[in-house]
Amino acid sequence: MSIKFKDGTEVGQGWSPYVIAEVNSSHNGDVNVAKKMIDAAVECGCNCVKFQSWSTESLYSKTYYAQNPISKRFVKKFALSEEQLLDIVEYCSEKKIAFSSTPYSKKEVDFLVKNKVPFIKIASMELNNYDFLEYIAKTGFPIVLSTGMGDMDEIRKAVSVIESAGNKNICLLHCISIYPAAPETINLYNICMLKNEFPDYTIGFSDHSIGTEMASAAIALGACLIEKHLTLDKTKIGMDNQMATEPDEMKKLVDSCRNVQQALGSYERIVSKEEIEQRTKMRRSLIYVRDMKAGEIIGAEDLDGKRPGIGVALDDKKKYLGRTLRHDVESDTLLEEKDFM
Secondary structure, eight states: EEEOOOTOOOTTSSOEEEEEEETTTTTEEEEHHHHHHHHHHHHHSSEEEEEEEHHHHHHHHHHHHHHHHHHHHHHHHOOHHHHHHHHHHHHHHHTTOOOEEESSSHHHHHHHHTOOSSOOEEEEGGGHHHHHHHHHHTTTOOEEEEETTOOOOHHHHHHHHHHHOOOEEEEEEEEOOOSSSHHHHHHHHHHHHHHHTTTTTTTEEEESSSSSHHHHHHOOOOHEEEEEEEESSSTOTTGGGSSSOOOHHHHHHHHHHHHHHHHOSSSSSSOOOOOOOOOHHSSOOOSSSOOOOTTTTTGGGGGGEEEEETTGGGGGGGGTTOBBSSSSOTSSSSSOGGHHH
């Protein structure tokens, strides 16, 4: 199965992996930095850059800010206004890379719908926010839904809410909401489980690990979409910036994922033309073990196999047992049909 985005892109089995560069707040609220990150994503071969559409009002409550006053300053600094996001939307269009974002309020959903993003990404934290899921589902836009922190009943319920709102254009992301996620926490086999549990939907992986190997492994297990945090400099202080991937590593991740997807090939056993040609070089042919005279009868102990594979194949050995030689033959030479009566 595949999911079809609003821009016509299809993501699923048989298509090249779709790679989302998650920008999050690594731009530190600076549009110029955000544009440099978009440039980097393009250079890396990513399909999409995804931002976060939040504000001080949509992310945390007054209660939280009262207890954590410095947090409000951080959120305000890292948030991007609609005007800034519009600038970024236009820049992505110029650079021919898809733009999307994760909304945290209905207003932010409406902004994404108005600007015709290819899909709407729903964060793991919204898995049990059924009113919000329904609101997004009713837009008719394709949905990429992260499943971090959710048990199976919660995931099933979230999918059911979206389906009940008339939207079945869904991609589910296996996700571990730990930043960074250690290898022993990642449970990549959940990708196989989600494929079995939701056979009608595309499955992807939101990768919060350090490095690139988890994304490649996810592709090998059937993930069709990879989301990975991008940063220009992971040494800078910022929300989740230290676990993000710098451009050189992101390029390796993109290349690796696409190579693995191509290498998966077909479930059916197919021997390529190139491999068939290798048979003559690498397989063995029947050879005589000893010097033999005309009139001798071939026994099993008289034949063995050595390269090249241009002669009589070893699996034809029984055809020659008990046959009589027409002429003398030398040891360690290839058996030929003309050698026999």
